[in-house]
Amino acid sequence: MRRLSLGSWLYLAVIVAVASAIIAIAPTGTADKTWWKYYAALAALFLICASTPIPLAARQSAWSPSSAATLAAVVVLHGGFGAAMVGASAVLTLRRQVPIYERLFNGAMYAIAGYAAGVAFLAVSKEPHPFTAHMLQATEIGSPHGLHRTLFVAFGVAALVHVLVNHGLLWGMLLLDRRSRAAAPRGESPAALPMLLAYDILFAGLGLVIAALWPVMHYYAAAVVLVPLSVARWAMGQFAEQQRAHAATLAALCQAVETKDFYTRGHSDRVSRGAGMIARQIKMPSNRIEAVRFAGMLHDVGKLGVPTKVLQKDGALTEEEYAAIQLHPMRGLEIVGEIGFLNEALTGIMHHHERMDGRGYPMGFAGDEIPVFAKIIAVADAFDSMTSTRSYRMARTNEDAVAELRKSAGSQFDPKIVEAFVSALEREQWKGQEPALPREYEILTSQDHDDPISPLRVIESR
Amino acid sequence: MATAARQSRYRDGEVAVRPAAHRWQALQSVDTARLLLLGSTAILVAACVPQLVHIGQSSQAAIAFGLFIAFGELLRLSLPGGREAAPIAMTAALALAMALTIAPAHHLPRISGAQVVAVAALGMALGALPHIAAGRPAGGTGMSARLVAVALVAFIFRPLARMIWLSHPWYVAFGVMAALATLAWLLETVIIAIIRAEDLRARYSVTLADELRVQWRLGLAVGISAIITVFGATVMGLDELAVFAGPLFVIQLAFRRYAGIRATYLQTVRALAQVTEVAGYVDSGHSRRVSKVALAVGRELGMSERDLLKLEYAALMHDIGQLSLVDPIPAGATVDVGPAKTRSIAEFGAEVIGQTGVLDEVASIVRFQWLPYRGHSVRPPLSSRIIRVVNAFDDQVADSSDRDRIAAALANIRSRMDYEYDPAVVSALATVTNRLPVSRL
Numbered sequence: 001m002r003r004l005s006l007g008s009w010l011y012l013a014v015i016v017a018v019a020s021a022i023i024a025i026a027p028t029g030t031a032d033k034t035w036w037k038y039y040a041a042l043a044a045l046f047l048i049c050a051s052t053p054i055p056l057a058a059r060q061s062a063w064s065p066s067s068a069a070t071l072a073a074v075v076v077l078h079g080g081f082g083a084a085m086v087g088a089s090a091v092l093t094l095r096r097q098v099p100i101y102e103r104l105f106n107g108a109m110y111a112i113a114g115y116a117a118g119v120a121f122l123a124v125s126k127e128p129h130p131f132t133a134h135m136l137q138a139t140e141i142g143s144p145h146g147l148h149r150t151l152f153v154a155f156g157v158a159a160l161v162h163v164l165v166n167h168g169l170l171w172g173m174l175l176l177d178r179r180s181r182a183a184a185p186r187g188e189s190p191a192a193l194p195m196l197l198a199y200d201i202l203f204a205g206l207g208l209v210i211a212a213l214w215p216v217m218h219y220y221a222a223a224v225v226l227v228p229l230s231v232a233r234w235a236m237g238q239f240a241e242q243q244r245a246h247a248a249t250l251a252a253l254c255q256a257v258e259t260k261d262f263y264t265r266g267h268s269d270r271v272s273r274g275a276g277m278i279a280r281q282i283k284m285p286s287n288r289i290e291a292v293r294f295a296g297m298l299h300d301v302g303k304l305g306v307p308t309k310v311l312q313k314d315g316a317l318t319e320e321e322y323a324a325i326q327l328h329p330m331r332g333l334e335i336v337g338e339i340g341f342l343n344e345a346l347t348g349i350m351h352h353h354e355r356m357d358g359r360g361y362p363m364g365f366a367g368d369e370i371p372v373f374a375k376i377i378a379v380a381d382a383f384d385s386m387t388s389t390r391s392y393r394m395a396r397t398n399e400d401a402v403a404e405l406r407k408s409a410g411s412q413f414d415p416k417i418v419e420a421f422v423s424a425l426e427r428e429q430w431k432g433q434e435p436a437l438p439r440e441y442e443i444l445t446s447q448d449h450d451d452p453i454s455p456l457r458v459i460e461s462r
Numbered sequence: 463m464a465t466a467a468r469q470s471r472y473r474d475g476e477v478a479v480r481p482a483a484h485r486w487q488a489l490q491s492v493d494t495a496r497l498l499l500l501g502s503t504a505i506l507v508a509a510c511v512p513q514l515v516h517i518g519q520s521s522q523a524a525i526a527f528g529l530f531i532a533f534g535e536l537l538r539l540s541l542p543g544g545r546e547a548a549p550i551a552m553t554a555a556l557a558l559a560m561a562l563t564i565a566p567a568h569h570l571p572r573i574s575g576a577q578v579v580a581v582a583a584l585g586m587a588l589g590a591l592p593h594i595a596a597g598r599p600a601g602g603t604g605m606s607a608r609l610v611a612v613a614l615v616a617f618i619f620r621p622l623a624r625m626i627w628l629s630h631p632w633y634v635a636f637g638v639m640a641a642l643a644t645l646a647w648l649l650e651t652v653i654i655a656i657i658r659a660e661d662l663r664a665r666y667s668v669t670l671a672d673e674l675r676v677q678w679r680l681g682l683a684v685g686i687s688a689i690i691t692v693f694g695a696t697v698m699g700l701d702e703l704a705v706f707a708g709p710l711f712v713i714q715l716a717f718r719r720y721a722g723i724r725a726t727y728l729q730t731v732r733a734l735a736q737v738t739e740v741a742g743y744v745d746s747g748h749s750r751r752v753s754k755v756a757l758a759v760g761r762e763l764g765m766s767e768r769d770l771l772k773l774e775y776a777a778l779m780h781d782i783g784q785l786s787l788v789d790p791i792p793a794g795a796t797v798d799v800g801p802a803k804t805r806s807i808a809e810f811g812a813e814v815i816g817q818t819g820v821l822d823e824v825a826s827i828v829r830f831q832w833l834p835y836r837g838h839s840v841r842p843p844l845s846s847r848i849i850r851v852v853n854a855f856d857d858q859v860a861d862s863s864d865r866d867r868i869a870a871a872l873a874n875i876r877s878r879m880d881y882e883y884d885p886a887v888v889s890a891l892a893t894v895t896n897r898l899p900v901s902r903l
Binding site: 054065068135147152199201202203204205206208209212213215216217220224225227228229231232233234235236238239242243244245246248249250251252253255256257259301302304305307331334335336337338339340341 | 632633636679680682683686687689690693694696697698699701702704705706707708709711712713716717719720723724725726727729730731732733734736737740741742779782785786814815817818819820821
């Protein structure tokens with residue numbers, strides 16, 4: 001169990017106190033004796049939704065449609081108390097390994113959000129009696145009753161209040177929590193917030209739909225709504241599973257490419273991680289972080305197109321051989337160019353050997369002509385090369401490698417990216433090459449095209 | 463593009479001198495089931511649309527539902543396996559077909575079955591326009607199948623509507639609607655399965671089983687959502703459509719993302735399977751050709767879609783094990799090296815694929831591709847046998863469409879059939895390659 005800071009504990013205590021006070025003092029709204037059945041059905045719907053959150057993207061955040069149940073309670077149970085009770089049921093979430101303070105916080109947060117939504121709903125609609133009665137009238141053939149427009153307006157306001165209170169309280173906690181821990185929080189990341197908000201607002205309507213089914217179906221409405229929700233949940237589960245499978249397949253195939261060469265084994269994986277560290281440090285949005293990690297993973301895939309004997313050659317290269325090595329970013333592009341989702345990652349693969357002074361390859365781009373993905377990969381690539389053992393030298397220490405990066409900043413690397421990497425290194429640990437001796441049958445390259453300390457030797461032809 | 467191609471063919475005189483019988487054959491290859499479906503839908507729509515003049519005071523409902531159907535058609539969904547669905551459009555159309563009352567409810571809706579069909583058809587057409595404008599396929603087949611299913615529900619439900627409402631508890635109406643939605647889903651699925659069987663040259667029973675398995679969840683969500691829409695509209699009126707649109711959109715988004723990652727996955731495997739080609743281990747285009755022919759052979763043998771996907775992955779990656787070789791085999795022809803080497807290549811490939819942790823079955827297909835059909839205590843899985851045969855075929859034929867070369871390769875394979883190759887697979891390969899040249903599979 002991770003520790004919370006004092007500020008977070010205080011915040012949690014205040015929120016739990018407010019939520020308890022609301023539940024203790026608030027008027028119950030409906031005097032109907034059957035209300036607890038309705039409450040139980042909506043709380044069950046809430047719990048089922050909240051217990052199976054939908055992962056939005058790998059390692060980022062999860063979303064659940066549970067607020068639809070709270071918003072339905074606002075209409076069905078007429079006001080804040082029922083909604084607060086439904087929200088408070090989040091304490092009982094069926095997810096395993098949820099620490100007690102997280103349960104308390106979620107329960108209190110949803111209770112306050114539900115209560116606020118209920119109060120807003122009543123204030124706008126100014127209706128003394130539950131809407132379900134009007135709704136029942138509306139279903140009868142021959143009845144001239146339609147629903148008054150204020151219901152829709154009031155519900156819209158309630159939904160907005162719910163979203164705002166929910167995200168506001170959550171943000172407070174995340175801010176306090178983040179200050180107490182160095183690494184980014186595991187829960188909601190800021191990049192995912194607009195998407196979460198959009199989902200919540202789009203999905204709010206389901207609360208009103210549930211409420212509309214209520215006068216006809218009573219608490220079965222909760223069960224009926226659960227059917228399309230669970231189908232969507234299945235699709236998102238499949239999505240997450242396929243996404244993991246995809247990443248694993250990509251990694252395995254990249255590893256296969258590296259099997260040819262003992263010393264570069266694990267290189268793509270480490271460059272991918274390093275590129276991710278830099279991207280996080282310069283605060284890229286999460287989808288671009290993901291993309292730059294893919295680019296790092298695939299950056300040397302084109303090396304397969306370089307004949308093994310050139311890679312293995314001990315001694316200076318002829319110009320043709322050097323040209324063959326210089327071709328590898330383009331070869332890589334040839335292989336992965338058709339993979340649609342890579343988009344920007346392709347620029348990283350193609351230009352990762354450009355230099356700031358324009359003396360790199362394949363295009364000889366300089367300065368800001370070089371795509372940022374390529375600059376990131378260039379730094380991670382060189383650092384991993386220097387801190388790995390090669391047949392012609394031992395691994396450098398991280399400090400030496402950093403010094404070397406700084407020395408080449410400006411000429412070879414972008415100084416901003418180098419500094420971002422250095423700060424990221426202080427924050428996160430670098431897991432370098434595992435020291436091991438090559439087995440007998442393995443191929444050993446005697447030069448490394450990524451190594452800025454000992455560049456490839458090329459024989460000038462006359 | 464299309465006109466340019468046609469013109470150039472005219473210049474070559476190819477089309478002009480084509481004998482009449484040939485042209486007739488070409489026309490026949492446009493499958494009959496699709497023509498029948500499109501034709502009958504056209505007649506249905508032509509008969510129903512004029513009924514719209516009698517719509518009278520229900521015009522508001524017709525317009526609202528029509529727009530909702532168009533919205534759903536606009537958000538059409540591509541699903542794995544080259545399928546297309548429009549779940550939101552189908553939800554709205556089914557809801558219109560089964561609408562009981564729409565608040566404020568003075569009466570049962572006066573929209574007749576024919577009018578439902580007309581509104582759905584116009585809505586779908588409106589939603590398809592942006593797709594056509596963007597150069598995407600119009601999707602006439604899918605729309606026709608949906609429309610026929612909606613028509614079935616609309617015509618059956620109208621007479622029932624008055625009987626099941628009012629005098630009975632709500633679950634009677636719910637049950638009738640659920641039964642009708644199921645019926646509609648079955649009809650749509652059967653139609654699509656027939657057309658897929660013709661398109662893919664697969665067995666009808668196999669495509670039907672595939673369709674049922676792939677589509678039942680989405681069908682369930684659509685059916686229940688339609689019923690929710692019906693009950694919601696009896697209370698909220700047409701505003702219900704606007705309120706429900708958001709949740710339906712988010713639910714569909716889940717399917718869109720799932721379909722997207724499936725497509726990406728396939729793309730990645732296809733692209734990375736080329737590494738052996740770029741490295742010079744195998745002939746350029748080998749993996750892609752082997753996977754295409756293997757798929758056709760697998761279909762000919764009646765394999766299900768799930769097994770075909772594994773076969774496709776395995777076929778694409780069957781040579782990945784060659785990366786363990788220091789030097790490429792000359793011309794990449796794995797048939798020409800000794801069995802020990804073939805075996806170690808296969809096993810290394812399986813090891814690589816097994817490392818993903820998710821493609822175990824694909825790994826075992828790749829592992830056993832070196833095993834001859836007979837002579838070992840283990841019989842290799844069907845997919846491995848297919849890859850073994852197709853790989854041998856491609857090593858001899860490559861991308862040539864020369865009939866003599868194909869025949870020679872088949873004869874060569876047949877001569878070693880009883881021991882090395884599975885006779886059933888070989889005869890399926892002969893059927894497949896006889897039907898179409900490899901480049902057009």
